[in-house]
Amino acid sequence: MFEQAAPHPPSAKTDEQSEDCTPVRTSSREQGEQPIQTDPIQSQTSTVEVPSGGEGGSKGVEADEDAAKVPLTGAKFTLVMFALLCGVAMASLDGTIVATAIKAVVAELGRQELVPWIGSTYLMSAAITCSLCGKLADLFGRKLVFLLALSLFTLGSAGAGAAQSMSILIGARAVQGLGGGGIFTLAIIIIAEIVPTRKRSIYLGLMTAVFGFSSVIGPLVGGALSDHVSWRWCFLINIPIGLLTIIAVMVFLPFPSPAGTFMQKMAKLDILGALLLSSAIVCFLTPLQLGGSTWEWNSVQVIALFIVSLVQILAFIYVELRVASEPIIPATLFCNSSSPAILGIAIMLGATFFTSLYYMSLFFQITNGDTATQAGVKLIPLMVGFSGASVLTGIFISRTQRYVALFYVGPILAILGGVFMALLTPSSKAYESVLSLGVFGIGTGVLVQVRTFGAQISVPRELLATASAVAQTCNAIGGSVGVAIAGTLFNNVIHAQVASNPVLIEAIRQLEARGVSVDPTSVLAFIRELVVLPDAGLANAELLQVFNHAFKVTYLSLLVYPTLILLLALFVREFPCRVKTDAETVEV
Structure with missing residues (x-):
C-alpha cells in the first residue's frame, strides 16, 4: 500500500531516533506480540529504506506499521469507529446544547441564581477526568475506562433529563462531565491503538469534524428542542445513543486488559x-x-x-x-520542545474557538434580532469550514507525513477570519458573514486536527495516552480562560460606553424609576426592557452601537491567541512516523 521511502539523512529540522525522549515507534514484534492484520486501509507490511548505522547507507527491511494492536476485521473496525464517533458527538453536543435551553429550564425549575453552575459543574468535572483518564487507561485498560466514561455520561444525562429541581440538575451535570471529559480523550487514544500512525490523521480528522459539527449545532438543537418539545430532551436524547455506543464497544472492541489484579493497579495509581x-x-x-x-x-x-x-x-x-x-503527568512528557509547545497551542486554541463561537451567536441575536435557533443556522459556514478543514488536513498529513507547516497555516487563517468577523456590522451582507465565518472555521479546523495529531506523534508510545489527556485538558482550560478574559473585556467596554452615553443614561434612569433593575452588560435583556419607554427606538439604536463597539474590541483581542500559536509553532519539531525493529529504526 505504501511507497518505498527514500533514505532520510540526519537533519536539524527532522528528529532522528535518540536517547533523549525522542519518540520511538515500537513494532509489535519487539513487544513480543504477533503483528495483527486490521481493516485493509489500516495495516500492511512494506519494504522501506532505512539508514544503516545512523550515518549513511541503507537497506530494505520488512516492517510492520505502528499502532495496530487490536485484531479488528473490516466490519468490526467500521462499527467501532462509528461507536467512537457517536460518543464524541454526544459529549461535544452536550457542551453547547444547554446554552439555548436555559430560559426554559429556569421557567420550570426556578432558582435562576444557580444558572451559572449548570455549565460550570460540567466543565469542571470534565476537566478533572480529562486530565486523569490517560493514566487510568494505561493502568486499567482503554476499553474499561471508555465504557466507564460512557456509562457515567449516559447516567448523568438520564438524571438531568428527569431532574425536578435545579440542585438535582446541577448534580447530574457533574456526573455527565465526569463521563464527557473522558469520552473524547479515550476515543483519541483508542484510535491510536487501532489505526497505524500513517493513517491515524485521517480518522482523527473525521473525529475532529464530528466534534466541530456537534459543538456548532448544539445551540441550534437545544433551541429547537426547547421551543418545540421540551428542554429535558436536550439530555434524554443521549440515552439511546449512549446505550447503543456502550453495546457496540462491549461487543466489537476486544481490547486486552493490562496485566495485574485490581489492587495491584490501584497501588500504582x-x-x-x-x-x-x-x-x-x-x-x-x-x-x-x-x-x-x-x-x-x-x-x-x-x-x-x-x-x-x-x-x-x-x-x-x-x-x-x-x-x-508512577506520576500522572511524568516529567518525560516535556523533554523535547514539541510537547510543551503543543500543549501551549492547545490552550490558545481553546481560548480562540470557544470564545468566538459564543460571541458570534450573541452578535446575530442582538444585531439582527435572531432567535437562538436562527443564530445557530447562521453559524453553519463556520461548522462547514471547521469540519471540512479537519478532514482534509487529516488526508494531507496521511499522504505527506508532514504536519509542522500546518501550525502556521491554521493561525494565519484564524487571524484573517477573526479580523473579518470583528468588522461585521448590522448592515453587513450575508456573503460577508459567510466568508468571515468560513475562513475562521477553516483555520481553527486545521489547528484542532494538527494539534491532536502532533500531541501524539511528539511523544514515545508509552506516553501517548497521557499526552492526549493533558492536551485535551489544556484545551478545556484554554476555553475557560478565553471566555473569562473576553467577558471581562466586553463588560468593561459596555460599562464605559453606556456611562458616557446620555441617551442610555436617561433610559436607565427611566427604567429604574419604573422599578426595573438594569444590567447594561446583559444586552439582550436590556433591549427587551427598553420597549416600554416612549423613546425606545433611539435608545435601542444607541445600545446597538455600544454593543457593536464592544463586539469589535472583543474580537480583535482574540487575535492575540492565534498570534501566540504562531510563536509557539517555532518550537514544534517534525517527527517522522517510525517503527523500531530488532536492529534499527524504520520510517514508514
Missing part, C-alpha cells in the same frame, strides 16, 4: 497527585466561571481560589517529581 490536580483545576476554573457575574473579580473568593490553585499546582509538581512512583 498516584492518588495524592490525582487529588491535588483535581482540586487545583476546580479552584482555578471556579472563579473563571463565576467571576464577573456571581462574584466580583476583586472579591475575596476569587483571589483566594486563585492562590489556593497556585499552591496546589506547585504541590502537584513536587509530588510528580519527587514522590510518585
Whole structure:
C-alpha cells in the first residue's frame, strides 16, 4: 500500500531516533506480540529504506506499521469507529446544547441564581477526568475506562433529563462531565491503538469534524428542542445513543486488559497527585466561571481560589517529581520542545474557538434580532469550514507525513477570519458573514486536527495516552480562560460606553424609576426592557452601537491567541512516523 521511502539523512529540522525522549515507534514484534492484520486501509507490511548505522547507507527491511494492536476485521473496525464517533458527538453536543435551553429550564425549575453552575459543574468535572483518564487507561485498560466514561455520561444525562429541581440538575451535570471529559480523550487514544500512525490523521480528522459539527449545532438543537418539545430532551436524547455506543464497544472492541489484579493497579495509581490536580483545576476554573457575574473579580473568593490553585499546582509538581512512583503527568512528557509547545497551542486554541463561537451567536441575536435557533443556522459556514478543514488536513498529513507547516497555516487563517468577523456590522451582507465565518472555521479546523495529531506523534508510545489527556485538558482550560478574559473585556467596554452615553443614561434612569433593575452588560435583556419607554427606538439604536463597539474590541483581542500559536509553532519539531525493529529504526 505504501511507497518505498527514500533514505532520510540526519537533519536539524527532522528528529532522528535518540536517547533523549525522542519518540520511538515500537513494532509489535519487539513487544513480543504477533503483528495483527486490521481493516485493509489500516495495516500492511512494506519494504522501506532505512539508514544503516545512523550515518549513511541503507537497506530494505520488512516492517510492520505502528499502532495496530487490536485484531479488528473490516466490519468490526467500521462499527467501532462509528461507536467512537457517536460518543464524541454526544459529549461535544452536550457542551453547547444547554446554552439555548436555559430560559426554559429556569421557567420550570426556578432558582435562576444557580444558572451559572449548570455549565460550570460540567466543565469542571470534565476537566478533572480529562486530565486523569490517560493514566487510568494505561493502568486499567482503554476499553474499561471508555465504557466507564460512557456509562457515567449516559447516567448523568438520564438524571438531568428527569431532574425536578435545579440542585438535582446541577448534580447530574457533574456526573455527565465526569463521563464527557473522558469520552473524547479515550476515543483519541483508542484510535491510536487501532489505526497505524500513517493513517491515524485521517480518522482523527473525521473525529475532529464530528466534534466541530456537534459543538456548532448544539445551540441550534437545544433551541429547537426547547421551543418545540421540551428542554429535558436536550439530555434524554443521549440515552439511546449512549446505550447503543456502550453495546457496540462491549461487543466489537476486544481490547486486552493490562496485566495485574485490581489492587495491584490501584497501588500504582498516584492518588495524592490525582487529588491535588483535581482540586487545583476546580479552584482555578471556579472563579473563571463565576467571576464577573456571581462574584466580583476583586472579591475575596476569587483571589483566594486563585492562590489556593497556585499552591496546589506547585504541590502537584513536587509530588510528580519527587514522590510518585508512577506520576500522572511524568516529567518525560516535556523533554523535547514539541510537547510543551503543543500543549501551549492547545490552550490558545481553546481560548480562540470557544470564545468566538459564543460571541458570534450573541452578535446575530442582538444585531439582527435572531432567535437562538436562527443564530445557530447562521453559524453553519463556520461548522462547514471547521469540519471540512479537519478532514482534509487529516488526508494531507496521511499522504505527506508532514504536519509542522500546518501550525502556521491554521493561525494565519484564524487571524484573517477573526479580523473579518470583528468588522461585521448590522448592515453587513450575508456573503460577508459567510466568508468571515468560513475562513475562521477553516483555520481553527486545521489547528484542532494538527494539534491532536502532533500531541501524539511528539511523544514515545508509552506516553501517548497521557499526552492526549493533558492536551485535551489544556484545551478545556484554554476555553475557560478565553471566555473569562473576553467577558471581562466586553463588560468593561459596555460599562464605559453606556456611562458616557446620555441617551442610555436617561433610559436607565427611566427604567429604574419604573422599578426595573438594569444590567447594561446583559444586552439582550436590556433591549427587551427598553420597549416600554416612549423613546425606545433611539435608545435601542444607541445600545446597538455600544454593543457593536464592544463586539469589535472583543474580537480583535482574540487575535492575540492565534498570534501566540504562531510563536509557539517555532518550537514544534517534525517527527517522522517510525517503527523500531530488532536492529534499527524504520520510517514508514
